[in-house]
Amino acid sequence: MDLEHIPPEIRKLVCETCWRTLFSPGSFQKAWTAQFVPPRDGLAAFSYNPEVLTRTQKQRRQLLNSRNRCEWCRLVCESIEDEYRLRQTTKHQVTVRFHQSRGAITLSIWVENHAYDSAIYATEDDPAARYIPGRDILSDVNSTLAYDMIKKRISGCSLHERCTQVQCGRLPTRVIDCSDPGRPRLFISNGAEDHYVALSYVWGEKQPHRTTSKNLKSYIHGIPLKRIPKTIMDAITVTRKLGFHYLWVDSFCILQDSKDDKAQEIARIRHIFHDSYVTIIAACASKVSDGFLHNRRPTVANSFNSEYLLPFRCPDGNIGTMRLVMGHRRLPFSEPVDNRAWCLEERVLSPRRLIYARHTLLYECHTVHDNVNGAPNFISLRATEEIPRIPNYISPPASAIHDDNLTTGEAWYNIVTLYTQRDLTKPRDRLIAISGIAEHFQYFWPHSRYLAGLWEHQLPGSLLWHIPHIDDSRRRPDVYRAPSWSWASIDGICDSQVFTDVLCTIIHYDVTPARLDNPFGEVVGGYLILEAIVQPAVWEVGMEGPGIFFNVACGPTGLPPWTELWDYDPRGIGCVERDAIESVSEGIGNVYLALVCKDSECGYGLVLVPAINHTSNANDPGYPVFRRVGWFSADLREPIVIAWLNGRSQCVKII
Structure with a gap:
């Protein structure tokens, strides 16, 4: 694809000099095909002298601070020159090649005797995804793509030996009917059978419009949207987009002013979460008014030491983008739900869980704990990752x-x-x-x-x-x-x-x-x-x-x-x-x-x-x-x- 035919949002990622060198069709193809040739073959790579490394420190700083900065020049300066303290105003040969490692594609950059390696990732809908198996973290957790991935994960769960089969059972005493998202209402089940979704979250603040014996009758006819906190409203959205009608939420499905009703429903809590089709875990929300369906891209971008979005010339002639990550994520080790005692029970008992974390959406069952799109996590979430080993013990298959x-x-x-x-x-x-x-x-x-x-x-x-x-x-x-x-x-x-x-x-x-x-x-x-x-x-x-x-x-x-x-x-x-x-x-x-x-x-x-x-x-x-x-x-x-x-x-x- 000629330079003039490249989409402007991709063309602006690197400078004209880089388009003429590494990202030209022939040069990029040479670096790409190097993965199929033994590394000792020095000719199986693209080598050149980046012009940016000949500039003074002041010139590089001005370049990197400009509005139209080049992502590749930034990578070379930040990750290579600064790391290895190369001599300024001197030509340095840089060698670039791709190689495969354990099913992932890695970009390797050599300068003098130093090497920098980074796995590369692509989004599911990018042309580069056909050639790059690694996936970038899903940022838009409320996208059509996200819901398609959730459905695919749940469908695959039915094939897991350790996971319980999805069965239609009795609804809890009360559920929120989400059939009309513009007017959700309380539904008294009276033993009716259907699939439903459960919500696990942190209250974090008072809920003045929770269900009580005084507003129960009016909520059966409809719950005004302005009375529903953002986290619960987001859960209604997820329930509908997954194709379900009913959602169980403690603050609306338990009479909050009745000790007897609380005791009765708490006694059934095991069945409520264990029998749910899937449980939504609003892990990132520290209070019920926060919500959890916001786009994660700003959080993800700010949590890296460095992140680079670069052009990718596909072997079929198309052009897409690849993402490189340098350094570690700087997010907390735990999420707000990891500090709440009630949330542990709700998570352990649930057969399938959608964990809306700070950085992305994770899917979890008794067999799998993974980002919903299979992307590497990048982030150490010890409190989140240590729990899945427990349900494996307490929810074995019936034949065990x-x-x-x-x-x-x-x-x-x-x-x-x-x-x-x-x-x-x-x-x-x-x-x-x-x-x-x-x-x-x-x-x-x-x-x-x-x-x-x-x-x-x-x-x-x-x-x-x-x-x-x-x-x-x-x-x-x-x-x-x-x-x-x-x-x-x-x-x-x-x-x-x-x-x-x-x-x-x-x-x-x-x-x-x-x-x-x-x-x-x-x-x-x-x-x-x-x-x-x-x-x-x-x-x-x-x-x-x-x-x-x-x-x-x-x-x-x-x-x-x-x-x-x-x-x-x-x-x-x-x-x-x-x-x-x-x-x-x-x-x-x-x-x-x-x-x-x-x-x-x-x-x-x-x-x-x-x-x-x-x-x-x-x-x-x-x-x-x-x-x-x-x-x-x-x-x-x-x-x-x-x-x-x-x-x-x-x-x-x-x-």
């Missing part, structure tokens, strides 16, 4: 064997760790916001009872959850949420470890759910009777290391007195990790240590203090009553610990 308790158990522990590092607007929802996931795990462990965040068959090892670092601990909540032996009783991140060498026995346990119809939700009471070696100790703040140390005190009547072993290391014989910031954990104090498990090097257990104001009932066996305040580890090589292991067990009640 479900007795792999170790793998499934690790999945549960991973979820608890991810969940507890997220935030809740209402901390009392600590158990409620994970109840749907817990109910889903009952499918794997049908004979195990769920006990306020712990599973019956994982006891006693699951008692050894702990705060990973002293700086992560928070004030103990004033309002009761769970027994002290449950991670749900405190705020902040909790880690778990798997131990198989048990040193105690669980005698009895019980929890009292707030609602009998939801054993996976809120609880109002609970206890556990543990038979273990219990030893009084002194808990004191250590002067060395990050932890808090303890020293074992002389045993009371009924436990061996170890005064002859009192010549201990002044740093203490073990380390304590407190559960919460409270008076007992901020100074020297008397506590009790209950051994639970051990490994080859250490013993591990619970730090207990006597429970105050505990009311016993007539059936109480009279065991001493404690509450948990921490977790400890002790070196099994310590003489006092060796003697401790030979001590006599006793029963204690932990509330």
Whole structure:
């Protein structure tokens, strides 16, 4: 294609000099065909002396700051000259060639003994896409192309062995009917069956027009568009463009002024997201008024160190564009939804997910986590990318064997760790916001009872959850949420470890759910009777290391007195990790240590203090009553610990 016939938007990308050199038909073709010839063949490439490298630094700066700057000259100056500090006003030979690497096309630029390589990408609708397999990140997430890609992804999901088949089931109690996008309305399903879409998002602010018992009737006739926040309005748009009629959104489909309706719908949350055709995750929206269908190009462009759009001469004579990226994306590691506890449950339970991230649109199912158009991500999104490994464990195909308790158990522990590092607007929802996931795990462990965040068959090892670092601990909540032996009783991140060498026995346990119809939700009471070696100790703040140390005190009547072993290391014989910031954990104090498990090097257990104001009932066996305040580890090589292991067990009640 002659220069005069090149579209102006492409012609202006590079200067006249570059059109006459690298981007002339013969020169570009030589560089392109070099990928089919061994690299050692020096003739299989295009070499020349860029005129821009002979200019002074001031001249180059003026050139790069001009309105009609040349993208190729910018690449040469920014990526080559500045990187390798080439001598100014000296001719430097630059060699350009394309080559293939693992299915991608890479542009290689050599200058003297230095090389710069960058994979090249093309958009789906560009003539260059026929020859360049790599795709640029999708920026227009509200385009016809985007919806075509979504439909293609969902269609392909039905062929995945690990993914659930798309089935038409019962609609949730209420959904938004999006048939007329100009007048959406609430639809009372009454058991009707159809496909629907669910929305997972961050409220981030009050929603004054949410559904209540007062406006329910009027919303059945129609919801005024001005009352619908941007994020929900965008979700209605996506629902319609994908060809669906119904959308489930918590703020409009749950009566927000009814405790009973909230409780009933939350108890169904697992089914709402698990049975949805696809879930829209408004990952980039920090509040409901933000929306998520905006074009990502400005965000993507600003997140690079450098990005270059260059002409591409196609072998068939057409001309398109290719994009090169230099440096790393400078976007945050996480999205707003990654900090919200409720959103973890909504994402894990959903079979298919459209993640509208800051930089692009991602598609995720139990098999795939990828940009919707297959483009490389460029961006490290650790919080986004670590979750897909979990649904692979908790949503296997129906033909899978479900007795792999170790793998499934690790999945549960991973979820608890991810969940507890997220935030809740209402901390009392600590158990409620994970109840749907817990109910889903009952499918794997049908004979195990769920006990306020712990599973019956994982006891006693699951008692050894702990705060990973002293700086992560928070004030103990004033309002009761769970027994002290449950991670749900405190705020902040909790880690778990798997131990198989048990040193105690669980005698009895019980929890009292707030609602009998939801054993996976809120609880109002609970206890556990543990038979273990219990030893009084002194808990004191250590002067060395990050932890808090303890020293074992002389045993009371009924436990061996170890005064002859009192010549201990002044740093203490073990380390304590407190559960919460409270008076007992901020100074020297008397506590009790209950051994639970051990490994080859250490013993591990619970730090207990006597429970105050505990009311016993007539059936109480009279065991001493404690509450948990921490977790400890002790070196099994310590003489006092060796003697401790030979001590006599006793029963204690932990509330």
